[in-house]
Amino acid sequence: MTTSSAMPRAGRLDCLCEPIEATGNMSDRGGTALLAVAFALSVLSQVLTLTILPLAGLSLAPSEGWTTLPYAAFYAGAALASLPASLLLDAFGRRAAFSLGASLGVAGGLMTAWSLLQWHFTGLVLGAFWLGIASGFSLFYRHAAAPLGAKGKSSILVVFGAAAAAGLLAPTVANLAESVAVPHTLVGIASAAALAHVGSLLATAALPYRAMRRRPLETKPLQGWQRLVWPSVIGAAGWFFMTAFMGATPIAMVGCGLGEAVSGVIAWHVIAMYAPSLALAGLPQAVRPIWIALGGCALLAAAALAFLLATSIPAFSLSTALLGIGWSLVTMGTTLWVHQEGEPSRWLLGLHDGILLSSALLGALAAGIIA
Numbered sequence: 001m002t003t004s005s006a007m008p009r010a011g012r013l014d015c016l017c018e019p020i021e022a023t024g025n026m027s028d029r030g031g032t033a034l035l036a037v038a039f040a041l042s043v044l045s046q047v048l049t050l051t052i053l054p055l056a057g058l059s060l061a062p063s064e065g066w067t068t069l070p071y072a073a074f075y076a077g078a079a080l081a082s083l084p085a086s087l088l089l090d091a092f093g094r095r096a097a098f099s100l101g102a103s104l105g106v107a108g109g110l111m112t113a114w115s116l117l118q119w120h121f122t123g124l125v126l127g128a129f130w131l132g133i134a135s136g137f138s139l140f141y142r143h144a145a146a147p148l149g150a151k152g153k154s155s156i157l158v159v160f161g162a163a164a165a166a167g168l169l170a171p172t173v174a175n176l177a178e179s180v181a182v183p184h185t186l187v188g189i190a191s192a193a194a195l196a197h198v199g200s201l202l203a204t205a206a207l208p209y210r211a212m213r214r215r216p217l218e219t220k221p222l223q224g225w226q227r228l229v230w231p232s233v234i235g236a237a238g239w240f241f242m243t244a245f246m247g248a249t250p251i252a253m254v255g256c257g258l259g260e261a262v263s264g265v266i267a268w269h270v271i272a273m274y275a276p277s278l279a280l281a282g283l284p285q286a287v288r289p290i291w292i293a294l295g296g297c298a299l300l301a302a303a304a305l306a307f308l309l310a311t312s313i314p315a316f317s318l319s320t321a322l323l324g325i326g327w328s329l330v331t332m333g334t335t336l337w338v339h340q341e342g343e344p345s346r347w348l349l350g351l352h353d354g355i356l357l358s359s360a361l362l363g364a365l366a367a368g369i370i371a
Contacts (some may be wrong), residue, residue: 077132101137109194
C-alpha cells in the first residue's frame, strides 16, 4: 500500500480529498455564480465608498492636508489584506476566508456611517480602512475563480465582468439610500455600502464545498517569481494612475461646481472598469495577455490627458470611462498573464496583489496633489 492510499491512523489528520488530477477539471458552476454575485456586491460597496470618501474627507478633515487620508486608508487596508487573503484561502478554505473579508466590510460600512453622523474624522479613517480590507479580500475572487471548471479563463472573466452590474445599480442605490437618510448627508450611502457587504457575506457563506486542489506547501513558496515581475510592474502602473485620477476627480468636480454629478460619473467609471471583461471572453486564444495589458496602459495615458483638460460633466465622464477601460485591460491582461503558465503559489499571488494595491495606495496619496 502506498503512502497516498494508506488509511489515516488514530491521532493523525489527513486530507481525504480526491487526487489533484481528479479535481483539477471538476465543474464548479455554482461556485462561479456565487463568486460573481459576491464580487458584484463587494464592488457595489466599493463604488459607494469611493464616491463618498473624498467628499467626506473634505468635510471632516481637520486641515486640507488630511483631505485624502480616508481615501488612502481604504487602499492601505486593501494592500495589507492581499497576502493574508491569499494564505487564508488555503488555511481555512474559500468560504471562511471570503466571509471574513465581507464581515470586515460590514463593520467598516457601519463605522463610516457612524463617523459621518458624529463628524468623527478618526472613525471615518478606520471605517475606510476596514472597507479596504474587505476590498482586498474580494479582489482575490478572480484568482479563486481561475481553477474553477475546465475553462479557467472564462471563469475569471465572468466573475470580474459581473461587477459591471454594480455600476448600473450604484446611482439608484445611492439616491435611494440618501433619500432614506435625509437630512444626514452621505450617511445613507455608507449604510448601503455596509448592506452590500451583508449580501456578499451571504453569497460567500453559501459557496459549495470543493476538494482542495493543492498539496501542502512542500516546495519553495516563491519559486517561479520571475514570471510575475513584468505583470506586477505593468499592473502596478495601471493601478497607480487609476486611483490617483479617480481620487482627484470628485475633488476637481466639486471645485468646478459639479458636485451633484459625482456619483453618476463614478458609476459610468465602474461600468467601464468591469464590462470589458465580458468582451474579453470572446477574444481569440491567440491574443496574448501582454498586448491586452499594454493596450490598457495606452488608454490610461489618454485618460490622464482628458482629466487635465476637463471642466465639464461630459469631459470628466470621458476621463473616468477611459480610466475604467484602461484599468480593466491592465488588470485582466496581467491576471491572465500570471495564470498563463499554470496557477502560481498562494504566496506569489498574494505578493502580486499586494504590489498592485500598494501602488494604488501611492496613487491615492497623490490624488490630492493632482486635484
